[in-house]
Amino acid sequence: MKKTSQELFDAAVKVLPGGVNSPVRAFRAVNLAPRFIQRADGAHIYDVEGNEYLDYVCSWGPMILGHNHPVIREAVERAVVDGLSFGAPTAREVEIAQRMVELVPNIEMVRMVNSGTEAVMSAIRLARGATGRDKIIKFEGCYHGHSDCLLVGAGSSALAGGHPTSAGVPQDVVRHTLTAQFNDLASVETLLQANENQVACVIVEPVAANMGVVGPKPGFLAGLRTLCDQYGALLIFDEVITGFRLGLGGAQAYFGVKADIVTFGKIIGGGMPVGAYCASRALMEEVAPCGPVYQAGTLSGNPVAMAAGLAQLRYLKEHPEVYTHIDALATRLAEGMRKAAAETGAPVTVNQIGSLLAPFFTPDAVSTFVDAKGSDVGKYARYFANMLEQGIYLAPAQFEAMFLSNAHTKEDVDRTIEAVRASLAAL
Numbered sequence: 001m002k003k004t005s006q007e008l009f010d011a012a013v014k015v016l017p018g019g020v021n022s023p024v025r026a027f028r029a030v031n032l033a034p035r036f037i038q039r040a041d042g043a044h045i046y047d048v049e050g051n052e053y054l055d056y057v058c059s060w061g062p063m064i065l066g067h068n069h070p071v072i073r074e075a076v077e078r079a080v081v082d083g084l085s086f087g088a089p090t091a092r093e094v095e096i097a098q099r100m101v102e103l104v105p106n107i108e109m110v111r112m113v114n115s116g117t118e119a120v121m122s123a124i125r126l127a128r129g130a131t132g133r134d135k136i137i138k139f140e141g142c143y144h145g146h147s148d149c150l151l152v153g154a155g156s157s158a159l160a161g162g163h164p165t166s167a168g169v170p171q172d173v174v175r176h177t178l179t180a181q182f183n184d185l186a187s188v189e190t191l192l193q194a195n196e197n198q199v200a201c202v203i204v205e206p207v208a209a210n211m212g213v214v215g216p217k218p219g220f221l222a223g224l225r226t227l228c229d230q231y232g233a234l235l236i237f238d239e240v241i242t243g244f245r246l247g248l249g250g251a252q253a254y255f256g257v258k259a260d261i262v263t264f265g266k267i268i269g270g271g272m273p274v275g276a277y278c279a280s281r282a283l284m285e286e287v288a289p290c291g292p293v294y295q296a297g298t299l300s301g302n303p304v305a306m307a308a309g310l311a312q313l314r315y316l317k318e319h320p321e322v323y324t325h326i327d328a329l330a331t332r333l334a335e336g337m338r339k340a341a342a343e344t345g346a347p348v349t350v351n352q353i354g355s356l357l358a359p360f361f362t363p364d365a366v367s368t369f370v371d372a373k374g375s376d377v378g379k380y381a382r383y384f385a386n387m388l389e390q391g392i393y394l395a396p397a398q399f400e401a402m403f404l405s406n407a408h409t410k411e412d413v414d415r416t417i418e419a420v421r422a423s424l425a426a427l
């Protein structure tokens with residue numbers, strides 16, 4: 001007999017903390033037991049019981065073409081035949097870097113790593129190494145992976161789990177991490193002024209997508225650029241979510257603002273564990289073996305991962321209409337959700353930028369972290385359960401984004417809006 005999700009979870013909690021390998025998957029923020037997934041195809045995922053769900057998690061962003069896309073699957077199958085890892089350079093690493101340099105503004109060189117966490121951690125090291133400064137400025141509610149110095153006022157499941165600042169991180173390490181408020185330039189300027197000639201970089205999610213979805217106010221990102229130039233700090237765009245999602249040029253192209261270092265993950269791996277940090281040649285040649293900033297990886301540039309990422313980036317470049325499709329679907333969904341909220345009298349605010357969106361259970365506009373935290377997470381949990389019941393798989397926590405993929409259809413979106421209406425009415 002095949003095991004049920006509940007049986008698997010009961011076994012899992014005995015050998016994995018919380019039964020999972022990444023906290024949000026445990027469904028704790030929605031007070032349920034997680035579904036164990038058997039397989040996924042297109043816009044749908046299937047649990048071990050065979051239940052089908054319309055998926056708005058999309059593996060937290062990477063599956064922009066939908067699950068099990070034949071182009072990516074076949075690229076991986078071809079790569080596997082040649083061997084899983086060599087610990088030596090391969091042609092695909094060159095090609096993916098060339099492609100990224102060609103598509104992403106203001107970058108001349110790329111270093112591939114194995115996760116978004118690693119990409120951002122290394123980008124911070126590069127910024128510190130290149131400037132000779134120790135302090136960094138991040139924004140409360142922005143998530144940049146789980147390296148020590150960035151687990152301060154973090155978003156995503158660090159926030160949902162009640163530990164935005166992690167235990168196990170020495171005070172000595174985080175005293176170099178300064179925290180500003182997203183969409184509040186004055187809070188950044190105050191820190192830069194008070195720490196003159198000490199701040200290596202300002203790191204930001206250009207669209208904050210780990211506190212729900214909160215877009216930058218007009219002028220916010222450009223203002224960061226100006227402040228960084230004024231104070232000699234580097235500007236890091238953490239595009240682990242926005243990279244190749246807001247378009248081929250990412251947030252830099254979308255908002256017309258130049259970053260000094262850009263980090264990627266998620267989409268560039270096509271579902272495999274990949275990250276990358278990128279910058280000008282001058283900055284990247286600070287990295288080993290060219291320069292004194294050390295960074296390495298046994299499996300970095302892994303041939304199978306590169307094959308998946310390369311196939312996805314190639315497909316996106318050849319089919320820019322993917323972006324028109326997913327952006328239009330997200331707009332349709334956001335508008336439908338707002339209408340459903342108005343008709344059911346539910347106090348819900350929906351934020352949407354490109355193919356990213358999130359509902360907040362508050363009647364007020366959400367443009368800051370404080371606004372986002374104003375959402376009624378108990379209501380989100382009940383809404384999540386209602387949606388799951390209707391076969392719609394959402395992020396099992398308020399402070400996450402909904403992701404559209406090219407496999408989603410108008411019909412999927414319209415069905416989702418009806419489910420939202422029923423869920424909100426049931427609240």
Ligand SMILES: *Cc1c(COP(=O)(O)O)cnc(C)c1O
Pocket residue numbers: 114115116117118120143144145146205210238239240241265266275
């Ligand atoms: C997911 C994410 C990360 C961390 O990436 P991992 O691959 O989970 O380590 C970093 N920054 C942002 C903006 C993310 O969304």
